[in-house]
Amino acid sequence: MVGHPRDAAPFDVVVVGAGLVGASVAAALAGSGLRAAVVEPTPPSRPGDDWDSRIYAISPASAAFLAEVGAWERLDRARVQPVAAMCVSGDAPGARLEFSAYETGVAALAHVVESARLQQALWQVLEASGARLFAPAQCAGLDVGERAATLTLADGTALSARLVVGADGAQSWVRRNARLTARAQPYGQLGVVANFALAQAHRGVAYQWFRPDGVLAYLPLAGDRMSMVWSTPAAHGRELVALEQAELCRRVAAAGQGALGALALLTAARAFPLQRLTAQSMIAPRVALVGDAAHVVHPLAGQGVNLGFGDARVLARVLRARGPADPGDRAVLRRYERARAEAILAMRAVTHGLVGLFGQAGTIPSRLRNAGLNLTDRLPVVKNLLVRHAVG
Ligand SMILES: Cc1cc2nc3c(=O)[nH]c(=O)nc-3n(C[C@H](O)[C@H](O)[C@H](O)COP(=O)(O)OP(=O)(O)OC[C@H]3O[C@@H](n4cnc5c(N)ncnc54)[C@H](O)[C@@H]3O)c2cc1C
Known part of the structure; x- marks a missing residue:
């Protein structure tokens, strides 16, 4: 495991899930001055020569x-x-x-x-980024306080974060623990x-x-x-x-x-x-969702991960531009959610509309x-x- 057990050092941002989208959020925060950590249960293994089917x-x-x-x-x-x-x-x-x-x-x-090669490239960037990597590691508890959230890992390590980013995919643990509901439609x-x-x-x-x-x-x-x-x-x-x-x-x-x-x-x-899945909101107190944790669209337009990279890019931009504000401040998170609303709505409408029309x-x-x-x-x-x- 990278990272130190029982380390309670305060972080500005803890990203939960280092899939393509989560890894890109943490990578995009490198050099921003924000202290970042990443929690991932299954770090990527080195891809072989075979062609990945993802x-x-x-x-x-x-x-x-x-x-x-x-x-x-x-x-x-x-x-x-x-x-x-x-x-x-x-x-x-x-x-x-x-x-x-x-x-x-x-x-x-x-x-x-x-997918595996892009994942590996992002992981290499993360390793060089200065972000603390907790991998493999499992989340066990999330407690949101007024000034910070505390994320407890299964080995007892407690991470204090001003912002927790849920990048943990369609079955998001962060979404559930932030008490955000999601509408899923198979x-x-x-x-x-x-x-x-x-x-x-x-x-x-x-x-x-x-x-x-x-x-x-x-x-x-x-x-x-x-x-x-x-x-x-x-x-x-x-x-x-x-x-x-x-x-x-x-x-x-x-x-x-x-x-x-x-x-x-x-x-x-x-x-x-x-x-298709839509979270009730992309934000909750001291929490922001990105990628499939926030929205899953039909793959017919091949846009799912692109939509997630859009979230990552905008969230990193908003956090970098926030000035002296707390990264988990509600106004900062609202700026992120507003900036993503149109693109997500449009993609959802196009993909779902096409599925309906051609189905x-x-x-x-x-x-x-x-x-x-x-x-x-x-x-x-x-x-x-x-x-x-x-x-x-
Ligand atoms: C058949 C198919 C084809 C597709 N083709 C395309 C395409 O061509 N183009 C495109 O843009 N999109 C495509 N998509 C969509 C794309 O796969 C997803 O949108 C994308 O993988 C989402 O990335 P993510 O990082 O948000 O989530 P995920 O890839 O699900 O990553 C989540 C990460 O979180 C980790 N995690 C899970 N639970 C926890 C937890 N409790 N704590 C910590 N970490 C956790 C996981 O290990 C993983 O690393 C396709 C989807 C399907 C099903």
Whole structure:
């Protein structure tokens, strides 16, 4: 364990959870003069050579933030794939929407990176940041007082913090112990992920198909590889995961209309239950929530972790700009919550709206969504606005 047992040194900020979002909050506070600590039960292990099946499409805004905190340049460039274009198809013939980085005036629509490698890069930044790392460590109690909160770890260590940041994911312990409720709504779907080697070059194009059995995405991976996310009803998801390799490859290639030719499986399929979740508030006395602890969105827009990096960036900015104010001061925390409200609401509305529209059977919803895709493709102004929103 890094850190010292029974250390009750007062911290300005204690971040609970060093997933991608929590680690980025602590990294972004380096050099701010705030005394920071991080508590994490499972510190990352060194990734091997295999390709991680957890893949993220990192938006340009998130990539800029990760560069600012010093994590981006620690990634092996040979394993980072820029997305040059995106092709979205509806469930009627010819219903398509195409975006390109060139038309939109950005260098890349996104960069596809492996979760474990990004996690490792952020952890290295944390180790060099001066933040105290308590890892592996479990939280046992949270007591919020007027001037500070006390976080007690399972080994009895008591950490005094003026602000506790809950970055501990969808089942957030901090959220629960801060007595914040959350509205969770399971979609009854699984996100099935797997990586494949390709017979045909992807040329940096990401594909997405809105199909009667869910939303299938191919994200280009460095080299002739791609990563699939198929958000699909749970029974179909379980069936996909149980398929024999050759049959899975055949099904995924056929569902993707053979866009990248024959596929060969690189990493076994895994499934994640999909839900949407909204915390009643992002703040409570001496507590701020970031990332999935505050909001979980459907992965069809590939924006969950990007939304979390947005929280991290804004929280760090607000804390740095607070002047002499206490970092856990209610007015400071309100500034953070207000600054995030619009982006979170918009992302929630877009993803949930699309899930609803494409999840409905029947002719009218089908005509509407497919006409929407075609129309948007012919209206460059609307299309560019959509892309600008997605690239952050
Ligand atoms: C199938 C699928 C595909 C996705 N694809 C994308 C994509 O392409 N792009 C994108 O932007 N998003 C995507 N997402 C969403 C993304 O995975 C999440 O939004 C993101 O991982 C949230 O990060 P986080 O750091 O907030 O939480 P988590 O990743 O859940 O991290 C939480 C951290 O807290 C720690 N922790 C847990 N409990 C405690 C505790 N009690 N005390 C201390 N620490 C604790 C955990 O060990 C972990 O390190 C996808 C999600 C799914 C399911």
